[in-house]
Amino acid sequence: MSLIFDHIAELHSARSWGAVLDAGTGINSLRWLRTLPASELTAVTGAELMVRRMRDALGPSPAHERILTGNWADPAILAGEKFDTVVADYLIGAMDGFAPYFQEEMFTRLRALTAGRLYLVGLEPYVVDRPSTPAGDIVFRIGHLRDAVLLLSGQKPYREFPLAWVEVQLERAGFAVVATRRFPIRYRARFVNAQLDMCVHRLHLVPDDLRDALAAHVETLRAEALAMEAKLGGLRHGFDYVVAAEPRTIS
Ligand SMILES: C[S@@+](CC[C@H](N)C(=O)[O-])C[C@H]1O[C@@H](n2cnc3c(N)ncnc32)[C@H](O)[C@@H]1O
Secondary structure, three states, rough: OOOOHHHHHHHOOOOOOOOEOOOOOOOOHHHOOOOOOOEEEEEEOOOOOHHHHHHHHHHHOOOOOEEEEEEOOOOOOOOOEEEEEEEEEEEHHHHHOOOOOHHHHHHHHHHHHHHEEEEEEEOOOOHHHHOOOOHHHHHHHHHHHHHHHHHHHHOOOOOOOOOHHHHHHHHHHEEEEEEEEEEEEEOOOOHHHHHHHHHOOHHHHHHHHHHHHHHHHHHHHHHHHHHHHHHHOOOEEEEEEEEEEEEEEOO
């Protein structure tokens, strides 16, 4: 289904999945989790729109599944409940849009929710330092332009967190990291178009005197990035990561 979900299944091996929590649900993670022999499946999202998209793409919930809409910053969400397996698939990087400044606290919530294993999937930030390769540089410029347009249109950009930071937060929250793996990324034309279309769809919200210049810049960057993507067979830059962690036992 995906290299990352295959890897998690391999890490899980013969363990029972039991009651599973998809703490940052979406079409990809829920589609995969529905294929597993979980006794119960709970999927949480911050957006009603996500629930509609999942229902359209995946159909109605099977009997053992519940989909909840809420905000992890609300202490009442799943208070007191525990799950054998918790999946946090690109949750932390999406949190700024729902509960800014709550990312660290989220690790404490995840610890309280996890009885067995946590699998955390994230994207190493690629908008921090200017990369040294042409492919990396163009991915960096696309990310910066997207974030600039989001800010100029009054919206929040994504905020991904590095693997090293995640490992520290897991340890602080009372987890022991049991496995870590990086998955190098090759960005394709679909990524280029999705990120730059996101800019185009927000141009009506940016200040009037910047709109035409930004619109032209988006298309220049798109042409440059698509030509490079075709020439190089993809834009290799950065990595996704998977961390498996378990509640630390006090000895
Ligand atoms: C990038 S999406 C996750 C991708 C998803 N796993 C998939 O299969 O494509 C992030 C998810 O986390 C949810 N989320 C982010 N912050 C949240 C918060 N504070 N409370 C609840 N859900 C949140 C979003 O609503 C969304 O469902």
